[in-house]
Amino acid sequence: MALNGKTAVVTGAAMGIGKAIVEILLQNGAKVAILDMNETIGHCLVETLTKEHGPDRAMFLFCDVESEDELKAAFQKTIETFGGIDILCNNAGVFNEVTWEKTITINLMGTIKGTYLALEHMNKLTGGRGGVIINVASMAGIGPLSCCPVYTATKHGVIGFTRSFAAASVASGYGIRINALCPGFVQTDLFSAIQSKLGQFSAMAGATQELIEKLGVLTIQDFTAGLTALLLKVTCLTENHL
Ligand SMILES: NC(=O)c1ccc[n+]([C@@H]2O[C@H](COP(=O)([O-])OP(=O)(O)OC[C@H]3O[C@@H](n4cnc5c(N)ncnc54)[C@H](O)[C@@H]3O)[C@@H](O)[C@H]2O)c1
Numbered sequence: 001m002a003l004n005g006k007t008a009v010v011t012g013a014a015m016g017i018g019k020a021i022v023e024i025l026l027q028n029g030a031k032v033a034i035l036d037m038n039e040t041i042g043h044c045l046v047e048t049l050t051k052e053h054g055p056d057r058a059m060f061l062f063c064d065v066e067s068e069d070e071l072k073a074a075f076q077k078t079i080e081t082f083g084g085i086d087i088l089c090n091n092a093g094v095f096n097e098v099t100w101e102k103t104i105t106i107n108l109m110g111t112i113k114g115t116y117l118a119l120e121h122m123n124k125l126t127g128g129r130g131g132v133i134i135n136v137a138s139m140a141g142i143g144p145l146s147c148c149p150v151y152t153a154t155k156h157g158v159i160g161f162t163r164s165f166a167a168a169s170v171a172s173g174y175g176i177r178i179n180a181l182c183p184g185f186v187q188t189d190l191f192s193a194i195q196s197k198l199g200q201f202s203a204m205a206g207a208t209q210e211l212i213e214k215l216g217v218l219t220i221q222d223f224t225a226g227l228t229a230l231l232l233k234v235t236c237l238t239e240n241h242l
């Protein structure tokens with residue numbers, strides 16, 4: 001299988017898009033560390049995945065991406081257990097215009113913290129073996145979304161950070177491929193809860209609903225089907241194309 005022998009870390013992976021990414025990685029041979037704050041769902045997911053894919057392929061690690069110490073500990077545990085990290089997916093994210101500072105800390109700073117830790121482990125210039133980083137941004141990172149200026153800012157930030165880091169990686173020879181993923185609307189818990197998280201922009205809910213009707217909403221199954229080929233293309237090229 002394409003990802004045999006590879007180890008991946010996925011943040012915010014207990015459910016939704018993160019969980020879908022974990023399943024694709026496992027189906028293609030990788031071992032996966034599932035980082036999340038939701039211990040109950042995380043442990044339950046590992047139990048299910050172990051039945052499907054066999055023992056020692058997936059493990060749950062409690063980790064709030066706001067905490068550099070927790071991220072560091074989770075990376076360390078992954079390296080000790082699986083022998084290294086080849087793929088990092090910075091997926092953890094929230095949608096909340098009320099507690100907007102936290103939205104920035106999780107969505108943007110969490111992604112930057114994860115990427116810098118991965119750089120320490122993967123950088124070929126300092127003895128690492130290279131690797132792949134995937135940052136989950138959004139279509140709201142490409143254009144404005146009037147109901148959520150801060151969420152939009154974090155996703156624009158993730159894209160800007162990813163593009164700049166990619167240029168630095170190529171210019172310096174880190175041996176790290178980094179890409180941003182920009183999904184449209186996907187039926188997850190985050191998507192279902194948006195109405196109550198708009199705060200002072202709740203008057204924009206109508207415009208957002210029109211956009212949702214225009215663009216449509218992917219089921220997680222359709223999202224997974226569409227993502228599989230793309231994710232493999234990005235992650236499989238580790239050795240030959242860096
Ligand atoms: N659902 C969509 O329509 C959509 C579209 C584009 C991009 N995205 C992005 O995809 C990512 C995943 O979103 P989702 O829709 O699957 O959300 P979700 O709410 O269904 O799942 C998010 C997961 O992240 C975890 N999480 C939240 N805060 C965390 C933290 N501080 N540290 C670690 N884990 C944390 C949650 O416990 C949960 O398991 C987010 O970055 C989101 O912005 C979502």
Ligand SMILES: CCCCC[C@H](O)CC\C=C/C=C/C=C/[C@@H](O)[C@@H](O)CCCC(=O)O
Nearest residue numbers: 138139140143144145146147184185194207
């Ligand atoms: C309410 C959003 C909850 C989920 C957010 C996700 O990250 C998904 C974002 C998906 C699509 C975004 C599209 C953005 C399009 C705009 O740039 C523009 O074309 C639409 C303008 C309408 C508006 O201002 O609201």
